[in-house]
Amino acid sequence: MTSPMFEKIALVGIGLIGSSLARVIRREGLARHVSISTRSAATLARAEELGLGDGYSTDAREAVRDADLVIISVPVGSSGAVAEEIAPALKPGAILTDVGSTKASVIAQMQPYVPEGVHFIPGHPLAGTEKSGPDAGFADLFDNRWCIFTPLPDTDPDALERLSEFWRRCGANIDTMDPQxxxxxxxxxxxxxxxxxxxxxxxxxxxxxxxxxxxxxxxxxxxxxxxxxxxxxxxxxxxxxxxxxxxxxxxxxxxxxxxxxxxxxxxxxxxxxxxxxxxxxxxxxxxxxxxxxxxxxxxxxxxxxxxxxxx
Amino acid sequence: MTSPMFEKIALVGIGLIGSSLARVIRREGLARHVSISTRSAATLARAEELGLGDGYSTDAREAVRDADLVIISVPVGSSGAVAEEIAPALKPGAILTDVGSTKASVIAQMQPYVPEGVHFIPGHPLAGTEKSGPDAGFADLFDNRWCIFTPLPDTDPDALERLSEFWRRCGANIDTMDPQxxxxxxxxxxxxxxxxxxxxxxxxxxxxxxxxxxxxxxxxxxxxxxxxxxxxxxxxxxxxxxxxxxxxxxxxxxxxxxxxxxxxxxxxxxxxxxxxxxxxxxxxxxxxxxxxxxxxxxxxxxxxxxxxxxx
CATH class of the missing domain: 1.10.3660.10 (6-phosphogluconate dehydrogenase C-terminal like domain)
Incomplete structure (x- = not known):
């Protein structure tokens, strides 16, 4: 195994998308440590039973501390609240991304909370099934599917390339377009x-x-x-x-x-x-x-x- | 093999449904002779290449002569014209049925032409795929699918039972209801x-x-x-x-x-x-x-x- 792309990845939300990410990150060795957070104690316990990560917390702020890559996989209506909660703990230089199916709204909700020095890159992997929850995920979910980024005007090209490489290693093809x-x-x-x-x-x-x-x-x-x-x-x-x-x-x-x-x-x-x-x-x-x-x-x-x- | 259910079956129309019937009739040995008719010479030639039947004709009236069971598998808008064309050649005691997706209209179109002594039993197997034509059919198409009959008030119960048994041997389950x-x-x-x-x-x-x-x-x-x-x-x-x-x-x-x-x-x-x-x-x-x-x-x-x- 080559050295992991990231020292620590934090997954906030561990449903179909989050748990598929956890599985493919493990399979591809993309992180040394995967930290998992979700609000529901029952869902978190299930994720731990499934052995999806290395650390578990219902406190998203704790989970993202020291993470180099933070991936928010929650219903898009919760994006703002999650951003507000985790903002104080985000590490300078970290990449913050999401997987939401709408982009203009997610940007409007999250961007105000993103601290200086954190690279916020909105994303959307076009992948999923009709199933949900941590049991529904699988490592192949992103194979040959598109992941669309809607970078902001000041997005750092190196951070974008690094995140693109991450998604490619998860199996996806990359596109970029504007949020609208x-x-x-x-x-x-x-x-x-x-x-x-x-x-x-x-x-x-x-x-x-x-x-x-x-x-x-x-x-x-x-x-x-x-x-x-x-x-x-x-x-x-x-x-x-x-x-x-x-x-x-x-x-x-x-x-x-x-x-x-x-x-x-x-x-x-x-x-x-x-x-x-x-x-x-x-x-x-x-x-x-x-x-x-x-x-x-x-x-x-x-x-x-x-x-x-x-x- | 037990003796065939019918001496001669005529299939008028040899698309997805007609050609699936031809295949399952052969596999299950349901007829001694299968006669195939379709208006298009090219489609008929293809059916013959595929070896779907024992006789082939673009003349539906010829195809149905002496048949004990005649199955019309054409677009529902052609039902009346087909019934008019074949009526003079239908054998007394024969069963005449169809596979159309609408029943009141098919009955209104066909019934006026059905000769005395021929058992007309409108039917509809709820089976199909998005493919069409004689190449698209397969013998398993009707397995565990419903075939709905909409018998007329004077339908002979013995004929209905015989046709039901035929469809059961094709793999289908039988239901009856009124056309509306x-x-x-x-x-x-x-x-x-x-x-x-x-x-x-x-x-x-x-x-x-x-x-x-x-x-x-x-x-x-x-x-x-x-x-x-x-x-x-x-x-x-x-x-x-x-x-x-x-x-x-x-x-x-x-x-x-x-x-x-x-x-x-x-x-x-x-x-x-x-x-x-x-x-x-x-x-x-x-x-x-x-x-x-x-x-x-x-x-x-x-x-x-x-x-x-x-x-």
């Missing part, structure tokens, strides 16, 4: 899909003409695909909605406009319009597969599930 | 999800603030899930939209109402409402997994894809 563009991009590729998925699952759950058990029973005909995204962490997604409001409302407006137009085509029997849209969207799928962003296996390569009725 | 309830149920579990998926992919494809290549590149953060359904056969889905209009418009209205309410919660920062919805939908996912209708593996168990940028 990040938030607009994520609103369409991630936030809108999750919101739509939550919404359609809610609509189906409310029906009375079709029973809940029928919705469940016949879900494999399309509906179940949406339930995966709609099973994502409620706190995380509540915070995303509250902290990327403008971009999300913009995308929702476009989506609803398009849906009204599609609905009108259905009402008036405009088959040509329907056919054109359905053909165009097929091409998008093809591009995603060609770009290596999804597998070209029918039904996501799902393995067959045993049906209970079958016995 | 089928159409309402499928509108929420299948048609709405597909329409919403097509719509969101269209919205993303139209954006200018975020480029197409960014949408593709970052699609793994949620968006790509929708592109699978939105890659389904355009002709099939155009016809579904045109032939289950009332139920689809009803579900679209409910979906849009709910989305407006969710949008309002985002605009006004109503975190509690968001959190409640996101928690409720998570429970639906759990029920689907408990019912054996999806696998409890993160990210549908997708295998990692190599990222081109990674080299």
């Amino acid at each position: 563009h990040h938030d607009m991009t994520l609103a369409i590729v991630s936030h809108l899909p999750h919101i739509i998925a939550y919404n359609i699952v809610g609509t189906a759950d409310d029906l009375q003409s079709v029973t809940k058990s029928e919705v469940i029973k016949y879900s494999a005909s399309g509906f179940r695909d949406f339930t995966r995204l709609a099973a994502s962490d409620p706190t995380m997604w509540r915070d995303v909605c509250l902290h990327n409001k403008d971009a999300i409302l913009e995308m929702l407006a476009r989506f609803s406009e398009d849906l009204a137009s599609l609905q009108r085509a259905i009402r008036w029997g405009d088959g040509e319009k329907l056919f054109d849209l359905f053909t165009r969207t097929r091409a998008v799928r093809r591009s995603i597969i060609e770009a290596g962003q999804d597998i070209d296996v029918p039904d996501f390569g799902r393995q067959a599930v045993e049906h209970p009725a079958k016995g | 309830h089928h159409d309402m149920t499928l509108a929420i579990v299948s048609h709405l999800p597909h329409i919403i998926a097509y719509n969101i992919v269209g919205t993303a494809d139209d954006l200018q603030s975020v480029t197409k290549s960014e949408v593709i590149k970052y699609s793994a953060s949620g968006f790509r899930d929708f592109t699978r359904l939105a890659a389904s056969d355009p002709t099939m889905w155009r016809d579904v939209c045109l032939h289950n209009k009332d139920a689809i418009l009803e579900m679209l209205a409910r979906f849009s109402e709910d989305l407006a309410s969710l949008q309002r919660a985002i605009r006004w920062g109503d975190g509690e409402k968001l959190f409640d919805l996101f928690t409720r939908t998570r429970a639906v996912r759990r029920s689907i997994i408990e019912a054996g209708q999806d696998i409890d593996v993160p990210d549908f168990g997708r295998q990692a894809v190599e990222h081109p940028a990674k080299g």
Whole structure:
């Protein structure tokens, strides 16, 4: 093993992302000491049981003391409070980063607390599953996924390169963009899909003409695909909605406009319009597969599930 | 091998469903002779290359002659024309069924042409992938999936039982319901999800603030899930939209109402409402997994894809 990139890394928040980081840091030998902090004593105890780090504390300020790299992996609505709490203990020269799904809001919340001499570099690894908590993480999570940085005007290039190298060693590819563009991009590729998925699952759950058990029973005909995204962490997604409001409302407006137009085509029997849209969207799928962003296996390569009725 | 259930089965339409039937009929030895018909000479030639049947014809009327079981697997909008074409050649006592995703419309289109003495039993196997054509089929497609019949008031119970047994041997579980309830149920579990998926992919494809290549590149953060359904056969889905209009418009209205309410919660920062919805939908996912209708593996168990940028 080459010498570790960092003497001490502090992970504040140990859910799906934090615990995946802990695992890949260990596997790749990226730090001599990993310090883990989370507010919930139960979650912290679980992290310790899993052996995710070298030190554990419910006190984030204690955990970040002397750390060369501090990674905040909490719901974006808590970013400001965490920054305020840890600020007095941050070591001069340390890199402070986060993994939040919205960037303008996180910057606005955290930057005021960042002490002189600490390198604050907002980041966002585009990785995750519908599972949450320290048990859900795995070391491969970031493999071939994008990590986007939204550096501030005065970001130190050496610190940025060091953090980039860290993420590359975690498996990720690096992109940088400005926070506004990040938030607009994520609103369409991630936030809108999750919101739509939550919404359609809610609509189906409310029906009375079709029973809940029928919705469940016949879900494999399309509906179940949406339930995966709609099973994502409620706190995380509540915070995303509250902290990327403008971009999300913009995308929702476009989506609803398009849906009204599609609905009108259905009402008036405009088959040509329907056919054109359905053909165009097929091409998008093809591009995603060609770009290596999804597998070209029918039904996501799902393995067959045993049906209970079958016995 | 026990003796085949049917002397001759005719498959009219040899796409994903028709060709999967051909394969499972062969594997299970369900017919002595399988006759295949499709309008496209190229598709028929491909079916013959694949060795899917024992006889091939672009003339559906020829194909169904002397058949004991005739299965129509065409886009629902073509059901009436096919029924009119084959009617004169249908054998008395034969079972005529279909696999269409809408049932009231298929019944209205086909029933007028069904000759006295032929058992017309509308059916719908809830199975499929986003792929289409004779190459896309596979013999396991119907394993543990539901096949719904919407029998007519005068349906012969013996014929219904014989067709049920056929589908059970193809791997499916059987349900029966009335056509209106089928159409309402499928509108929420299948048609709405597909329409919403097509719509969101269209919205993303139209954006200018975020480029197409960014949408593709970052699609793994949620968006790509929708592109699978939105890659389904355009002709099939155009016809579904045109032939289950009332139920689809009803579900679209409910979906849009709910989305407006969710949008309002985002605009006004109503975190509690968001959190409640996101928690409720998570429970639906759990029920689907408990019912054996999806696998409890993160990210549908997708295998990692190599990222081109990674080299």
